[in-house]
Amino acid sequence: MNNWSKLIQLLLYPPTCLICQQTADHDLDLCPRCLADMPALETTCMVCGIALTINANTCGRCLKKTPYYDKIITLYPYHALAKFLIHSLKFNKQYHCARVMGTLMARHFDKLGHQPEALLSVPLHPKRLSERGFNQAELISHYVHKKLNVPLIEKHLHRVINTHDQASLSAVKRRKNIRNAFSYIGKTTPSFVAVIDDVVTTGSTANEVARTLKKAGVKRVEIWAFARA
Ligand SMILES: [Zn+2]
Ligand SMILES: [Zn+2]
Numbered sequence: 305m306n307n308w309s310k311l312i313q314l315l316l317y318p319p320t321c322l323i324c325q326q327t328a329d330h331d332l333d334l335c336p337r338c339l340a341d342m343p344a345l346e347t348t349c350m351v352c353g354i355a356l357t358i359n360a361n362t363c364g365r366c367l368k369k370t371p372y373y374d375k376i377i378t379l380y381p382y383h384a385l386a387k388f389l390i391h392s393l394k395f396n397k398q399y400h401c402a403r404v405m406g407t408l409m410a411r412h413f414d415k416l417g418h419q420p421e422a423l424l425s426v427p428l429h430p431k432r433l434s435e436r437g438f439n440q441a442e443l444i445s446h447y448v449h450k451k452l453n454v455p456l457i458e459k460h461l462h463r464v465i466n467t468h469d470q471a472s473l474s475a476v477k478r479r480k481n482i483r484n485a486f487s488y489i490g491k492t493t494p495s496f497v498a499v500i501d502d503v504v505t506t507g508s509t510a511n512e513v514a515r516t517l518k519k520a521g522v523k524r525v526e527i528w529a530f531a532r533a
Contacts (some may be wrong), residue, residue: 308369311396313488316396319331319332319333320333321333321334321335321338322334322398322400322401322404323335323338323385324337324338325337330349331407332349332404332407332408333400333404334404334431337395338385341384341385342380342384342386343380343381343386344377344379344380345378345380345381345389345532347359348378349361349362349363349366349496350362350375350531351363351371351373351375351376352365352366352371352376352497352507353367353375353376353377353378353504353527353532354360354507354532355381355532357371361453362434369475370378371507371511371514372511372512372514372515372518372525373510373513373514373526373527374503374514374524374525374526375526375527376507376526376527376529377412377416377454377516377526377527377528378409378410378503378529378530378531378532379393379409379414379529379530379531380530380531380532381530381531381532381533382503382505382532382533384529386531387531389401389404389530389532390404390405390440390502390503393405393440393443393502393504394436394440397437397438399438399443402440402444402446402447403447405444405447405449405502405530406444406445406446406447406450406451407445407447407448407451409444409448409497409500409530410447410448410450410451410531411451411531413448413452413498413528414451414452418517419452419454419496420494420495420496420498420524420526421454421495421496421497422454422455422456422457422494422496422497422498423448423449423452423453423454423455423456423457423496423498423499423500424456424457424458424460424461424498424500424517425439425441425443425444425445425461425499425500425501426441426461426484426499426500426501426509426510426513427439427441427442427461427462427486428441428463429461429463429464429465429467429508430463431466431532432463432466433479437532440502441500441501442458442500444464444500444530445500446504448500448528452483453503455500456473457490457494457497460488460489460490460518461486461487461488461499462486462487462489462518463477463485463486464484464485464487465484465485467481467482468481470482470505470506470508470509471505475506477483478506478508479506479508479511479512482508482509482512483512483513484507484512484518486512486513486516487516488516488519488520490520493520493522494522495522495523495524496522496523496524496525496526497517497522497524497525497526498525498526498527498528499517499525499526499527500529501527501528501529501530502529503529503530503531503532503533504527504529504531504532504533505533506510510527510529513525513527514527
């Protein structure tokens with residue numbers, strides 16, 4: 305589409321907010337008011353990104369045991385509108401929510417001042433993928449990749465074990481459940497990657513992905529997710 309037809313399309317069909325149907329921000333399906341209703345995470349652990357109530361840099365858990373990933377960076381707490389966007393995508397196939405999340409993530413990560421050599425996304429097991437029909441993290445990663453202009457590595461990171469749903473398990477069982485669930489098969493190994501996910505809950509998936517990537521020779525692994533539980 306050339307610039308003129310883009311402009312005409314914008315004038316005839318201005319983007320509308322997917323929440324309130326008012327005119328939305330350019331290249332985002334959210335209006336500034338709804339966006340402001342989604343307050344960003346503020347005081348977080350500089351390693352795992354969990355919200356901190358005390359004035360510290362690192363949470364007790366990360367101090368006790370250093371995770372395999374170097375950093376988890378997320379934008380929003382996992383509730384209200386952020387949770388709604390993730391659920392709409394995952395369970396109601398509202399694919400435009402991936403664009404909203406990917407765009408907001410790209411805007412945020414663009415300001416970090418450092419860029420990874422490549423992006424990856426947390427894979428689903430093939431069985432889970434065929435049940436759902438799409439991988440939400442992969443959809444989001446396409447938008448982050450396009451907007452940040454960082455190469456996207458696809459089909460190198462695999463989920464080789466179809467793990468049980470992590471939500472119902474205790475922390476110890478979660479770690480056991482996810483152990484060896486991933487494998488990395490790639491001819492080239494970038495030294496710094498960011499792995500895209502929709503939401504980080506306990507961080508055990510993030511940690512196992514990072515362990516797999518470090519074993520494959522990646523030096524720095526960051527996990528970039530839209531929300532943090
Ligand atoms: Zn709105
Ligand atoms: Zn931490």
